[in-house]
Amino acid sequence: MAFLPFFGRNFSGSFWELEKMRSHMDHVYNALADGFNQIRRNYTGVFPLVNISEDEDNLFLTAELPGLTADRLEISIKGETLTLKGAKTQDNAGDETLNYHRRERQAGSFSRSLTLPVKVKSEDVGAVFKNGILTVTLPKATEARAHQITVQAQ
Amino acid sequence: MTQTNQPEINVQEKRPLDTGTAESTSSEPRFSPQVDIWENDRGLTVVADMPGVNADGLSIDLNDNVLTIHGRIEAQNPGKKVLTQEFEVGDYYRQFKLSEDIDKEAIAATIKDGVLAVSLPKMAPAQPRKITVVQA
Structure with a gap:
């Protein structure tokens, strides 16, 4: 962000706070989205299809x-x-000599x-x-x- | 029978085959089968879930260290009206790059109850050879 120095130190400080908040929101959003996918998956089917x-x-x-x-x-x-x-x-099950790749x-x-x-x-x-x-x-x-x-x- | 201490199986949707940028010429769906791959000191085993495929519909080949598994399903009998469709039916295709130390001559495969097992034995390590010097 090239324009940051223009605002001086105080502003760049608050930008840092905003950036932190944004990344936190992203985390929350992703966690929620995962949850929704889970619901959708459970909704579409129970094993076996x-x-x-x-x-x-x-x-x-x-x-x-x-x-x-x-x-x-x-x-x-x-x-x-x-x-x-x-x-x-x-x-x-329980075979320790095997190394699983997938x-x-x-x-x-x-x-x-x-x-x-x-x-x-x-x-x-x-x-x-x-x-x-x-x-x-x-x-x-x-x-x-x-x-x-x-x-x-x- | 059904043990209560076992975890419940979750639905795994079939994964359509990723052909990259190349499109398939056929409109039939193709899937990438779910696999387990494990290794021990004797070799590698690839196990793939391919329901609907029997030995006749299966082709496995090895070319330039790339193992290709292709399973064709039996033709569906038509004349039935579909009421519910939760899964799609189609052929299976997946490729794996193998390391050099696989004994290509000794690869063996079996299919049972829709599960393919390919065993890929490792090349026997070169035996140290002792050379006896004969007194001339």
Whole structure:
């Protein structure tokens, strides 16, 4: 700031105070912004993220769960609420001889409940786990399926 | 089963592949897989989460000390109406620069449950050789 000497010592002193205040505000602002991002992230999803699609007779739910196995997954359905539960273990937990360069993959437990858009036949729900992707097929209840109504010509 | 003492997993959004200034010619999304890389005295191990990829869809190559991992996902069956989409589906691609002391001939890879593991053994250090002098 080339103009600073122009104001003399007292002014440059108060500028210093202002500058300090500004940097403090930046800190506060950044901390708040992080907080907002956190809220946004929690708002958009709970692990695992799911995609839901449908055809005429079924609902299909898919979730990406790399590293999980079928026996460590628990799926339950009660009314229109589907619950996915499971746990992913950390590789090499407690192995001191390893030196980690990157650790981006997460381990831990998860539990997610979601409300299905239509009633399903809970006794006919099937789930397949393949290549790290869980696919749950939920046959729609008879009352939730579209019925073709024939229009009678008179 | 689910242990209560384990931390809960947070959602990690898939990271779109950063292609720098070069644009991809295809409009299909591509992702940079999440990896763990660890080293011990025998070598390096790269573990990547690539859900939806099987052994046939995977190509790994090493060129000029750059390890390229490319996983192609199986084609999605169409004819379904999407109701909720929380994650995108696409191929995986990531490159790593390796140090010189990797035994390139001995690199091995396996994929199981959507997790790729590449083992990169270190070159065996040159064995000290003792030369016996024969009395002529």
